[in-house]
Amino acid sequence: MSTTTAQLPSTQSAVAAPARRARLTLTTVPVHTPAPGEVVIRVEWCASSPLDLHKADGGLVVPSWPFVVGTGGVAGTVVSTASEGDLKGLGVGDSVISFAWGSEKMANTQQYLTVPAYLVSRIPEGISKPAASTVSVNLVTVFHTVTKDLGLGLPWPIPSGWTPKVADAAILIWGASSSVGMYVLQVLRHWGYRNLIAVSSGRHHDSLKDLGATACFDYTKPGVEAAIVKHLGAAGVPYIIDCIGSVEGTLRPLSKIAHDGTRVAIMLPMIIRDATEEEEPLYESDTANVLPGEWADGVVLRGVRTHFYLENEFFKERLQSEIVPALLAQGIVKPNNYRLVEGVSLLERAQKALDMLRQRAASGERLVWGVAEE
Numbered sequence: 394m395s396t397t398t399a400q401l402p403s404t405q406s407a408v409a410a411p412a413r414r415a416r417l418t419l420t421t422v423p424v425h426t427p428a429p430g431e432v433v434i435r436v437e438w439c440a441s442s443p444l445d446l447h448k449a450d451g452g453l454v455v456p457s458w459p460f461v462v463g464t465g466g467v468a469g470t471v472v473s474t475a476s477e478g479d480l481k482g483l484g485v486g487d488s489v490i491s492f493a494w495g496s497e498k499m500a501n502t503q504q505y506l507t508v509p510a511y512l513v514s515r516i517p518e519g520i521s522k523p524a525a526s527t528v529s530v531n532l533v534t535v536f537h538t539v540t541k542d543l544g545l546g547l548p549w550p551i552p553s554g555w556t557p558k559v560a561d562a563a564i565l566i567w568g569a570s571s572s573v574g575m576y577v578l579q580v581l582r583h584w585g586y587r588n589l590i591a592v593s594s595g596r597h598h599d600s601l602k603d604l605g606a607t608a609c610f611d612y613t614k615p616g617v618e619a620a621i622v623k624h625l626g627a628a629g630v631p632y633i634i635d636c637i638g639s640v641e642g643t644l645r646p647l648s649k650i651a652h653d654g655t656r657v658a659i660m661l662p663m664i665i666r667d668a669t670e671e672e673e674p675l676y677e678s679d680t681a682n683v684l685p686g687e688w689a690d691g692v693v694l695r696g697v698r699t700h701f702y703l704e705n706e707f708f709k710e711r712l713q714s715e716i717v718p719a720l721l722a723q724g725i726v727k728p729n730n731y732r733l734v735e736g737v738s739l740l741e742r743a744q745k746a747l748d749m750l751r752q753r754a755a756s757g758e759r760l761v762w763g764v765a766e767e
């Protein structure tokens with residue numbers, strides 16, 4: 394049952410991947426009426442996620458081909474709501490963003506996606522939809538990673554006078570100019586963690602300091618691991634977030650920095666070989682299979698799986714519906730910079746965005762493109 398279903402078409406176009414590494418195509422899929430607690434969003438903007446490439450080129454978590462692509466962020470307008478269930482106060486006409494995944498009806502490369510209201514955030518005044526589309530996926534990832542994989546506190550609302558028990562412990566964020574990394578810095582700074590060491594290419598260091606980094610290192614410079622170990626001193630680094638998960642690019646250097654007791658949260662999948670025009674990518678999801686014997690005894694490796702964040706009942710009910718909008722409204726978290734991917738049709742924009750992911754064109758920014766046809 395829904396309030397405005399009559400205004401919705403029964404079918405729509407969506408972008409599909411017909412086979413691994415094949416060119417994308419358009420397909421026709423149903424527009425799903427909202428079940429209790431669900432809303433329908435007219436998709437205006439989507440932000441590509443590297444997971445789109447991991448799926449299209451690597452077949453990662455693809456149950457069967459063809460599949461409707463689009464697991465990244467989305468920004469649009471609520472056009473229909475269920476007439477029952479917890480709608481988190483959402484109504485027709487609200488400007489919203491969402492991090493939704495799983496079934497095809499939630500994919501962000503179709504005009505209408507149908508999604509539980511707890512996976513939706515209202516966009517506060519003053520933030521454009523393309524900018525807002527960059528937020529949900531990786532801001533949610535940060536809450537999940539920090540609490541579940543590092544075991545650190547991010548209480549909400551922050552109790553008066555609360556400071557983290559380990560406020561001065563070093564937290565090393567490798568890949569800090571990635572979308573995940575930029576949200577890590579902003580969240581940890583706000584919650585009072587004040588020893589945030591960022592690793593990125595040098596051109597991003599000033600902006601990362603603005604987001605909360607207290608020291609920056611350039612991973613493209615030889616000897617960066619030794620420079621970081623020297624900076625850490627005897628206290629070492631109890632917490633590391635590897636925002637990239639590249640076996641040679643991030644995990645090998647981190648294996649020279651982590652020590653007995655270090656917890657390392659790694660964004661899955663771990664990348665053995667990146668996708669290129671010539672070669673298929675190779676991925677690994679089991680941390681035990683990566684650089685075995687090269688980590689110090691007592692290092693705790695954790696593969697991050699944000700798709701399980703709903704197991705945390707508090708985050709399920711409040712993270713996207715309440716915490717994300719509040720952080721944006723109060724200016725605590727700024728959306729990522731974004732680059733618009735142009736093209737005359739939905740399919741052209743989708744293909745270009747996928748090609749740009751394969752070329753690793755994004756540096757300190759998201760790739761954002763329009764979904765609703767003009």
Ligand SMILES: NC(=O)c1ccc[n+]([C@@H]2O[C@H](COP(=O)([O-])OP(=O)(O)OC[C@H]3O[C@@H](n4cnc5c(N)ncnc54)[C@H](OP(=O)(O)O)[C@@H]3O)[C@@H](O)[C@H]2O)c1
Nearest residue numbers: 443568570571572573593594642660661697698699756757
């Ligand atoms: N498992 C999960 O729950 C989960 C959740 C979210 C994301 N992820 C995964 O996490 C990864 C990152 O996602 P994202 O959206 O944040 O990526 P992104 O923004 O597209 O990442 C691009 C950035 O990666 C940086 N980078 C590349 N190689 C690097 C290296 N060796 N050292 C340091 N920085 C490096 C680049 O930095 P410079 O420009 O400074 O060179 C660039 O700014 C993806 O593989 C994604 O699928 C997993």
